Amino acid sequence: MSNLLYKEWHLAVHSVVYLFLLIGALLLVPAYPYGMIFFFGCLGLYFTSQFARENSDAFYTATLPIKKRHVVKSKCLLFVSIEIAQLIICIPFSIIRLWTLPDGNPVGIEANVAYFGFGLIVYAIFNFLYLTVLFQSAYQVGKAFVIAIIPATAVIALMEYSVHLPSFTWLDSLQTGDLIRQLPILGIGILIYIVGNILTYRVASKRFEHVDL
Amino acid sequence: MRLLEVEGLTKKYPKFTLKNVSFSLEQGRIMGLIGKNGAGKSTTLKSMLNMVCPDKGTIKMLGHDFRQDEESCKQNIGVVLGSIQFYQDKKLQTITGVTKRFYQNWDDAAYRKYMSMFELDEQKQVKQLSEGMKVKYLIALALSHDAKLLIFDEPTSGLDPVAREDLLELFQQLVKDGKRSILFSTHITSDLDKCADDITYIKNGEIIASADKASFIQTFQSLKAPGEDSLNLEEIMVRNERGTYNV
Numbered sequence: 001m002s003n004l005l006y007k008e009w010h011l012a013v014h015s016v017v018y019l020f021l022l023i024g025a026l027l028l029v030p031a032y033p034y035g036m037i038f039f040f041g042c043l044g045l046y047f048t049s050q051f052a053r054e055n056s057d058a059f060y061t062a063t064l065p066i067k068k069r070h071v072v073k074s075k076c077l078l079f080v081s082i083e084i085a086q087l088i089i090c091i092p093f094s095i096i097r098l099w100t101l102p103d104g105n106p107v108g109i110e111a112n113v114a115y116f117g118f119g120l121i122v123y124a125i126f127n128f129l130y131l132t133v134l135f136q137s138a139y140q141v142g143k144a145f146v147i148a149i150i151p152a153t154a155v156i157a158l159m160e161y162s163v164h165l166p167s168f169t170w171l172d173s174l175q176t177g178d179l180i181r182q183l184p185i186l187g188i189g190i191l192i193y194i195v196g197n198i199l200t201y202r203v204a205s206k207r208f209e210h211v212d213l
Numbered sequence: 214m215r216l217l218e219v220e221g222l223t224k225k226y227p228k229f230t231l232k233n234v235s236f237s238l239e240q241g242r243i244m245g246l247i248g249k250n251g252a253g254k255s256t257t258l259k260s261m262l263n264m265v266c267p268d269k270g271t272i273k274m275l276g277h278d279f280r281q282d283e284e285s286c287k288q289n290i291g292v293v294l295g296s297i298q299f300y301q302d303k304k305l306q307t308i309t310g311v312t313k314r315f316y317q318n319w320d321d322a323a324y325r326k327y328m329s330m331f332e333l334d335e336q337k338q339v340k341q342l343s344e345g346m347k348v349k350y351l352i353a354l355a356l357s358h359d360a361k362l363l364i365f366d367e368p369t370s371g372l373d374p375v376a377r378e379d380l381l382e383l384f385q386q387l388v389k390d391g392k393r394s395i396l397f398s399t400h401i402t403s404d405l406d407k408c409a410d411d412i413t414y415i416k417n418g419e420i421i422a423s424a425d426k427a428s429f430i431q432t433f434q435s436l437k438a439p440g441e442d443s444l445n446l447e448e449i450m451v452r453n454e455r456g457t458y459n460v
Contacts, residue, residue, distance in 0.1 A: 003314045003315055006311060006314060007311045007314075007315075010307055010310065010311050011300050011303060011307065011308065011311055055299050055300045055301065056298045056299040056300075057299065057300075059264075059294075059298070059299060060299040060300070062262075062263075062264050063262075063264075063287075063292050063294070064287070064312070064315045065284050065285075065287035065288045065315050065316060066283075066284060066287070066315065067283045067284055068263050068264075068283065209266065210266050211266065212259075212264070212265040212266055213259065213264040213265065
């Protein structure tokens, strides 16, 4: 597993991914739809897949002493590592924001517990649709992106819209009581992310077994 | 001992079918897989390696079923499928640094030896290499993990005559101790005159002959015209494949 990740980060990652890893800095913008951070995260994954395709990454990986399905595992691990790193990098910015911008974000959701839960759900949906479509052919990155980004964006939009509804004001809160109330969303997000990525690997690798490189 | 056994390999495409391909390769021998462009040489090699998903057939490498033991089979083989087309902007050093982590028997000393022998500079990017140098780099990688079976797809096609001669000489040295075998596809039959022990001939996706070189040549002597000298591999292939155009 570590060799696959090493290979991904040394050969198959587009340099723009490093920039998108730091996109959490947008949390310091006083008024901004922070859901866009997840959108940019998905965009970074698309760019890196395109880069991998142009560099015949799947072909090289398939020649290594690994099983064919590990080509898919390698990409799943890369996606998860980028997403988790991006979310972790968001955390210090969300804390700095509390001190520097105590008035909150008037545009959309605050960078709170629910926000991170939604982020995991967005990424789980994106990974499943993107990777299972991509590994039907191993080259149709554009088709996979269009299919995956629409529902992922819909969840982002739903998250940003819901905090403007009076009954969901607790979702937009940074008060301790509300943060505790948001914990189940984070829990569900973690669960969906774990189960979703296992399912993604299983479905995508099964499809990839039939692909001719 | 047979290092490679291919049995009944079949792959159907809409306009081409690899039909029931079977052949085997003994330890310590060099086999040339010949056929014209589009005959199915690369499809055969890729199907053997599970890079193309075959419809039927079994592959045994070093006595192991390739499908069942893909990882351990790949540990013992070296593969060069055409010229290097991946990671054009990466330095050879970076690609080697990644590749070596996957091989249990990676031998750094052997790698240095082959890089020096092929006059390859690790600090160069892939895109800075000529086609011949790219092939040589892949061969250096393949030879650096003590592979018992080397599978090359048209390894000599991008090389100048001197480099080709060197490579064929190297192939012969590699099998001299009787431990390794080489399977290489080519349409340059003069390469095989120099170094192949066995020939497998594929035409339109079907194996039409697979035998040691002398027997193979003998099989096709019926194609020669009365009074003509013995046919060589090139003449055998040309006479089998020659078509007519009605323009």
